[in-house]
Amino acid sequence: MARFVLAGRADCPHLARAQLLGEQLRASLADFQVHEILVQPDEWEVWLDHTCRAHGWSHSGSPVVWRELVGRGGRALLLGGLADFLEHCQQYYGVVTDMSSEMMLKIAAENREAEEKRKEEAQRQASLLQPFHVWIAGALNPACPILIPHLLSERLFPSSSSASSLVVSLHLLHLEGEEEALRALRTETEELALPLLHQVTAHAGLEEAFRDADVVILLDEQEVAVREEQEREKVEEVREDKDEVKGEVRGEKGDEVKDEVEDEREVREKVEEKEGEVRAEMEKDARDEEGEEKDEEARETQREKELLQRVSMRYRRYGQLIGERANVRGVAVMVAGDAHLNLKCALLTENAPTVDPRRFVAVATPLEYAARARVAQKLGGRAADVTDVRVWGNLSGAIHLDLQRARVFNHAGAIQGPGFFSRPVLEVLHDGNWLKTDLPAMVSGRRATAASEPQGRAASMSIAHGILVVLKAWNGVSHPEGEVLSLGVRCQGHPYVPDGVVCSIPVTVMEGGWSPVLEGVHVGDELRETLQLAVDQLRREKEDACSDL
Numbered sequence: 001m002a003r004f005v006l007a008g009r010a011d012c013p014h015l016a017r018a019q020l021l022g023e024q025l026r027a028s029l030a031d032f033q034v035h036e037i038l039v040q041p042d043e044w045e046v047w048l049d050h051t052c053r054a055h056g057w058s059h060s061g062s063p064v065v066w067r068e069l070v071g072r073g074g075r076a077l078l079l080g081g082l083a084d085f086l087e088h089c090q091q092y093y094g095v096v097t098d099m100s101s102e103m104m105l106k107i108a109a110e111n112r113e114a115e116e117k118r119k120e121e122a123q124r125q126a127s128l129l130q131p132f133h134v135w136i137a138g139a140l141n142p143a144c145p146i147l148i149p150h151l152l153s154e155r156l157f158p159s160s161s162s163a164s165s166l167v168v169s170l171h172l173l174h175l176e177g178e179e180e181a182l183r184a185l186r187t188e189t190e191e192l193a194l195p196l197l198h199q200v201t202a203h204a205g206l207e208e209a210f211r212d213a214d215v216v217i218l219l220d221e222q223e224v225a226v227r228e229e230q231e232r233e234k235v236e237e238v239r240e241d242k243d244e245v246k247g248e249v250r251g252e253k254g255d256e257v258k259d260e261v262e263d264e265r266e267v268r269e270k271v272e273e274k275e276g277e278v279r280a281e282m283e284k285d286a287r288d289e290e291g292e293e294k295d296e297e298a299r300e301t302q303r304e305k306e307l308l309q310r311v312s313m314r315y316r317r318y319g320q321l322i323g324e325r326a327n328v329r330g331v332a333v334m335v336a337g338d339a340h341l342n343l344k345c346a347l348l349t350e351n352a353p354t355v356d357p358r359r360f361v362a363v364a365t366p367l368e369y370a371a372r373a374r375v376a377q378k379l380g381g382r383a384a385d386v387t388d389v390r391v392w393g394n395l396s397g398a399i400h401l402d403l404q405r406a407r408v409f410n411h412a413g414a415i416q417g418p419g420f421f422s423r424p425v426l427e428v429l430h431d432g433n434w435l436k437t438d439l440p441a442m443v444s445g446r447r448a449t450a451a452s453e454p455q456g457r458a459a460s461m462s463i464a465h466g467i468l469v470v471l472k473a474w475n476g477v478s479h480p481e482g483e484v485l486s487l488g489v490r491c492q493g494h495p496y497v498p499d500g501v502v503c504s505i506p507v508t509v510m511e512g513g514w515s516p517v518l519e520g521v522h523v524g525d526e527l528r529e530t531l532q533l534a535v536d537q538l539r540r541e542k543e544d545a546c547s548d549l
Helices: 013-028 041-055 082-093 101-128 143-151 179-191 222-260 264-325 341-351 365-379 432-452 454-474 525-545
Strands: 002-009 033-039 064-069 077-080 132-137 168-173 197-203 215-218 332-335 360-363 390-393 399-402 407-409 422-424 484-490 502-510 513-516
Touching (some): 002 013, 002 041, 013 033, 013 082, 033 041, 041 064, 064 082, 143 179, 143 454, 264 341, 332 454, 341 360, 341 484, 341 525, 360 502, 365 390, 365 407, 365 454, 365 484, 390 484, 454 484, 454 502, 502 525
Parallel strands (some): 132 168, 132 215, 215 332, 332 360
Antiparallel strands (some): 002 064, 360 484, 407 422, 502 513
C-alpha cells in the first residue's frame, strides 16, 4: 500500500489542485492514501530546506510530493512538484483533473485561513499549559538514564494549581560526545511514556541552553575523563612495548655469543662481559625510567591543569547563561558527580550574579549515604537505620565525617526500645581508630572504586539517588521541613569557612534555598584542620582553573 504526501504553502494554488486530485483518487481507490501538510508562507522555505536535507532531496517551489510505502519501511520516494504528481497519476491510475484558476485560488485562500486558525489555537493551548522546565547538562553521563524515570514519575516539583496539571519539559544538554547518542537518549525517554513528561529536547550546543529553566542538574561529562584515561593507557602500552623489545634484543645478543664461541672459558668470559653490559644497560634503563616517571608526573599535572581550565571555561559560560535565561527567581541549580563539584558550583555562582547564591548547591548526599552504610555495616544493622551523618569540606578532596548528631535505630545492643527509639552512634560504636581513619578512607575511596566498575553504574545509581533526595527536600516532598542535609554551598558569614568559598556544610533545605545549621554544632581541632585543608585545596583549584584568564 502506498501513501502520497502533499506538502506546500498554505496559500499555494498548485497545492490546491494536487489536493483535489488526491481526493479524487482516494474516493475511487480503496487502498489509496493521501496525507496533506500545510505550511505557513513565511515558514515554507525553512521547512522545505529542512525536509530536503533530512531525506537527501533537491527540490524548490511549492508543492512537494513524495511517496511512502506503508508498512514496508525504506526511504520516502520524491515525485517532485505538481506537474510530476499529475503525470504520475495519469500514467499509473489514468486519472486527470481540470481545475480553473479561480477555484485553485479560492481553495488556496481557504487553506491559508484554516492553517492560521489552527496555528492560533495551538498557540492558545500552549499559553494555557506552562510546563516545568528541567535541564540536565552532561546528559550522556551514565547517571542520567537512571535519573530520568524517577525524576518524571514522582511528584518532585511544585504546581501552581493542582498536581494533575503539572507537566515537565525535559531538556538534555551534552557538549561532549556523539549527537546520535543524545538523540537516542531523547527517543528512549519519549518511549517511556512517563506521566509527567510534556516534551523532550536534545541540545548539543548552547544556543538554547537553560532557557526558562526551573531546575538545572549538572553532571560530570564523562568523555573528558575517558580520553585522559585512554591517553594514560597508551603511554603505559608504549612503555611495555619498549621493555619487551629490549628483552628480545638481550636474548638475541646472548644467542650470538653462544654461536660465536665454542670454548667454555671463552663462553664464560663472554657471558660475564655481556652480563656487565646488561647491568649497565639496566642501570641506564632505571635512570631513564625514573626520568620518564618524573616526566609523566609533570605531564599528569599539566593535563589536570588543562582539564581544570576547560571546566572553568565551560562553567563560567554555564553560569552566564543561567543568569540570562533561567527562571532567576525560582531556579534550583544542582551540581552532582565526582569531579571538582565545589569548583563548578563556585564558578556558577560567580557568573550568575542575578541569581540568589542560595539557589546553587553541590550534592554531597552520595558521600553522606556511603558513610551511613559503612557505619551500619560496622554495627551489623541497616543503612536506613543510621541518620544525621554530616559531611564537611571539599567533596572532591579533603572531607570530614561528622557523627556528633548521628543516631542509630533498631540497634541490637544492651539498651533496646520500640521502632522510634534511637541511640547516638558515638555511644554504641567505640572503635575510635576505625572512626578516625578507616571510615573516612572507605568513604573517600568510594568514588574511585565505584567509578572503576563497569560503566560506573554503582556510582551512577548513588549520584542519581542523591539528586532525588535533594530535590525532594528542596520541594518539601516526603521530607519534613527543616531536615538537615550536607551540601556544598557558597558560604557567607559562616564562622568556620571564609566568605565566598563553596564548602560542604550541614544545611536545612526548603523552597527558596538553604540555610546553614550552626546551633549545636561543635567544631573541634580535627574538623578545623580538615576545613583549612579543604579551603587550601579549593583555592589552588581555583587558581589553576582561572590561570588562563
